[in-house]
Amino acid sequence: MLRKKLLVGALAALGLLGLALAQEGAKLYGQYCQACHQPTGLGVPGVFPSLKGLDQLAKEEKGRVYLIRVVLFGLQGPLKVGSATYNGVMPGFSQLSDAEVAALLNYVLSSFGNKNPKPITPEEVKKVRAKPVKPQDVAKGRP
Known part of the structure; x- marks a missing residue:
């Protein structure tokens, strides 16, 4: 833990923290998301939704909370994205740290x-x- 804090401090001092976090995000995407949502983020039509356009959700607090819940707690139940409806299960990744x-x-x-x-x-x-919810409730809470 101390080693990680020292590394973060050193990267921040060098102005490289943003780059390091971006690389960490890309690595985590490849490990946890890419198999379903594909390297392009466009998903598989009818099976896994595209991630394009999620930035619109991140503009408001309710959307930001929803996105965090999806990653932490998963998603289950019907989900309308554009003109397509999906009805599957996405696992949660609560084992990831807050920073991850x-x-x-x-x-x-x-x-x-x-x-x-x-x-x-x-x-x-x-x-x-701090306020866990069930995957079914995450789906119902999509803004």
Whole structure:
């Protein structure tokens, strides 16, 4: 833990923290998301939704909370994205740290044609994590 804090401090001092977090987000996407949502983030039509356009959700508090809940707690039940309806299960990744969830989401929100309006912070993730919800309730809470 101390080693990680020292590394973060050193990267911040060198102005490389943003780059390091972006690389961490890309790595986490490849490990946890890419198999379903594909390297392009466009998903598989009718099976896994595209991640393009999620930056619109991140513009408002309710949307930001929703996105964090999806990553932490998963998603289950009908979900309408554009003109397509999906009805599957996405696992939650609550084993990721608050910083990892933020890095992953910021990567997605800055990739695939998304333009992240405001980076998600580990503090936001911590606040959402403190109030767990079921995957079915995450789906119902989509803004």
